[in-house]
Amino acid sequence: MAKDHYSVLGVQRTAKPDEIQRAYRKLARKYHPDVNREPDAADKFKEIGEAYNTLSDPETRARYDRFGSDFRHYAGSGAGPGGGRWSSAGPRPGPRPGARPGRGGYGNVEVDLGGDDDWEDLLGGWFRQQAGGQAQGADHEAELWLTLEEAVRGGRRTVRLAQPDGATSNYDVDVPAGVLDGQRIRLAGEGGAGREGGPQGDLLLTVRIQPDSRYRLKGRDIYFDLPVTPSEAALGAKIKTQAPAGTVTITVPGSSSSGRRLRLRGQGMPNPRGLPGNLYAEIKIMVPPSLSKEERKLYEKISSVSDFNPREER
Incomplete structure (x- = not known):
């Protein structure tokens, strides 16, 4: 039996959109396979992503509230009671199994120097509505860890990220010299799949500079x-x-x-x-x-001829 999406995110059925988003972000960070090494972390992460993708879209959420786990078989112009006719349809397109590997470079990399945190987390995000009912795919988010030397010098880095289906994809990223901790690098078109033919989302990499002993x-x-x-x-x-x-x-x-x-x-x-x-x-x-012995003699000679006292006030 499919798990209730509200229970998966730990929210009430009356939860507001910002409550759903906060719950998702918290759980996504906790169960991301790159962070959580528990055997079932990848499955939980995928489950969390599916729940958020359903509840973050008002129309899809309304169908889910009405039809439960069978909501994907229904689509129409209305969502609530008396909201119009419903017709049989297949599930709406979801995130693709894996992003296109190997893309990168300055052609599709943009450094975001802003400091706000109003970005979407991995596998989630509000679909930005487009004309004709299309929707842009969700922006995915991950962290890019660099040594201080790598941040200073910049250059090409290969990033390996887990995908919703448990697979991994590699991304070639050109890191600009001088990038700071907390800044973001945007890889255009490497995020979630669009809906109804809408454009694909972006991949946002938050730079993290590793502590250095020197x-x-x-x-x-x-x-x-x-x-x-x-x-x-x-x-x-x-x-x-x-x-x-x-x-x-x-x-x-x-x-x-x-x-x-x-x-x-x-x-x-x-x-x-x-x-x-x-x-x-x-x-x-x-x-x-x-x-x-020779060094000791020389230090003793210096001590005998010097009147310097570092403990005296000067």
Whole structure:
């Protein structure tokens, strides 16, 4: 026996559209096969998607409320009591089994720099009504995880996503250099199938930048610790080190203490619409884990001739 769509989403039969949408979003995130590894997660995810696709459309919901699980066999001009004649018909087209793999590139990729969350979730979404009764397919949504280096440099990435039927599809995505966490990349025409011949929806990829043990991203500025020896900090040095965009040379001024921040202008996160961020190296003085006899003698010599006391107020 088919499960009641309202029970699947955990809402009352009198639930308003926004309540149905919120319930769907919560459950879709919980049971998405890329997140939930339970054996029945894919089946639950598909069940949730079917329930939402039925209840999110007013006409389809009205038929479901009247005819229950047999609602797909009826279509007509009316939905409620006395709403017109009903005729036998097959089910309306649903989401296709799998999106077209292998598409991508700047031809169908658009970066959305907006910050609102008014997007549709995977397998769901309100059908945007078109002329002649057609409806555009639902926008699908997923997350695209990147390392900081990948976000800085950009380039081609292959994304593998689960489909409603349990299969997977690959998408080639050109990631623009400088994309930030939370921004969205739109792949036009890679979402749900349209209804009544309507256009296909889009696939919206929300960028997520993985935490990095070395680098700290603040806006478009990148911070990292630069380990230096006591002699490099005291005398100054030119140090080559790895940064997210590649190797950089940093000039350490003499008499630098731990915590001193050195700026490399414009070498942080690129900005497709303006000035790039900066790269900041913070001095961190390191001493050897053990000293040789000669090193100890030299440190003792420095100690004997220096009157510097870092604990005195200056």
